[in-house]
Amino acid sequence: MKTPEDFLEENGFASAANIDRDGLVATFISEMENGLSGKPSSLPMIPSYIGVDGKVPNGLTAAVLDAGGTNFRSGVVAIPPKVENRVNRPMPGVKGEVGEEEFYGAFLEEVRRVKPLAKVDRIGFCFSYPAEATADLDAKLIRWTKGIKAPDIVGQFVGKELLDRLGGGRIAIVNDTVATLLAAKATEGDREYSSYLGFILGTGTNTAYVERNSNIRKLPGLDASGRMIVNAESGSFDKISRSKFDEAMDAKTGMPGSNRFEKMISGAYLGPIGLEIYKAAAKEGFFSKPACAKITGLKTLETMDFDNFVANRKKEGRDNVLDAIFSDIADARMARRLGLPVFERAAVLTAVHLAAFVIKTGEGVSATSPVAIKADGSTYYKTASIQFEDSVRRELDDILVKRRNIHYEIMPQMEDAPMIGAGIAAMLDDAI
DSSP: OOOHHHHHHHTTOOOGGGOOHHHHHHHHHHHHHHHHHTSSOSOOOEEOOBOOOSOOOTTOEEEEEEESSSEEEEEEEETTTEEEEEEEEEOTTSSSOOOHHHHHHHHHHHHHHHGGGOSSSSEEEEEOSSEEEOTTSOEEEOOOOTTOOOGGGTTSBHHHHHHHHHTSOOEEEEOHHHHHHHHHHHHOTTOOOSEEEEEEESSSEEEEEEEEGGGSOOOTTOOTTSEEEEEOOGGGOOOSOOOHHHHHHHHTSSSTTSSTTHHHHSHHHHHHHHHHHHHHHHHTTOSOHHHHHHHHHOOOOOHHHHHHHHTTOOOTTOOOHHHHHTOSHHHHHHHHHHHHHHHHHHHHHHHHHHHHHHHHHTOOOSTTSOEEEEEEOHHHHHOTTTTHHHHHHHHHIIIIIIHHOOOEEEOOOOTTHHHHHHHHHHHOOOBO
16 A cells, blocks of 8 residues: 555655755745846735834834734834733724725724824834835725725725824834834844844735845835835745645635645645545545545634644644544544645745745845844744744755855744834834
C-alpha cells in the first residue's frame, strides 16, 4: 500500500521539504516588481503614501478609530504604547442597512469623545475594508466586506466625509497591515532598524513593507528620494503550484480562483484543505470503514478543530468532530500523519514570502541594523500542531542570514497592534 506521503505527492501536494524556496522567492520578487511598475501582476502593490522615518517621542497621544470587522473601536493611543479610554461599538451597517448620516454619526460621536484627550491634532484611523489610499492619507471605499450594509458609502472618501462633518481637521487612514508595520515604531526605542515589514496571518493574510519611491510607478507629487510603505495584498499572489486538494477546496469558496496564496496559509482555509485530504484518503482506503463513512459525510471542518486534532490537544469546553471520527488509534495516527503536512507547508510558505519582502527592501545588510518584522494574527501565534513561529524563524535564518547575509528581527507580539499603528500614523508627520 502506498504511504501517506506518496498519496499527497501523487495529488500535487508539495511537502515542506520539497518546496523550491529560491525559485518561489524569485517569483515573488518578480511579481512585486511588476506590480510596482504598473505591469500585470497578481500583487497590486498599493502605495500607502506613508513613510517611516523619524522617531516617535514618548508622551505623545493620538485619537484613534479602528474599523475592519463587525465592531469598531475607539480610544487614545499613548507612547510608550498603550490604548486608553477604549470603547467597542457595533460597526454601523452590521445589524441592518444604514445611510450616510447614521454611518458617519457613529464615528463622529467617538471622535468627539477622544479627540480632546489627544496631544496631536491628526486622527489615526485603521480602516481595513478594501479601499484606495490617497496622497493626503484618505481612503476611497471600494467595497464592503464582513456583511456591512452601507451602500451609500461605497466610492466615498471616508476621511473627507468624516472631517467635513467634524468641521475640519486632519486624518491618517491606514489598513490593518500598514498599521501593524507602523506599530513597530512604537517599541523600537533606541534600536536601529534599516526597514520594516508588517505581516498578518489570521483568518486571512497580507504583508506590507517599505519600498524606495524610485522603484514605484510615477505618482503625482512623489519624492523619488524617499521611502513609503506599500500594501502588497500578498494573499492574492497566484504564481504558485497548487495540489488537487487546494483546487477542490477553492472551488467550494465564494470566489474561486482568487487569493490563491492566502488559501494555502491562512486560518480560513487550512481546515477545509484538511477535509479534502481526508475525504480523498478515505476513497483510497487509508482509514477503517467506519472512519471512511464518517469523514465522507462531514460537510465542514474548522481550522481550529483540524489544528487541535493534529496536535492531539483537547480544547476545554469544545468537542472536536475529528476525535469522534478517528476514534480508532490507527485511524487517528494516519489522520495526523496526513494532516501535519498542511501546517508544515503553511509555515514554509509564510517564511519564503516574508524572505522575499525582506530581500526586496534592499536593507538588512548589517546585523546591527536589521529589517524589523512585526507579525500579528491568530494563525501565526496560536497554531498548535507545529511550533509555527519557530518554524518560520528557522526558514528565515536559512534563506536570509546563512545564505544571503541579510539580517532580520521578528519583534515581540503586541496587543492592539493595528490601533497602535494607526496612532503612529497620526503622530508621524511625514506623509509622502
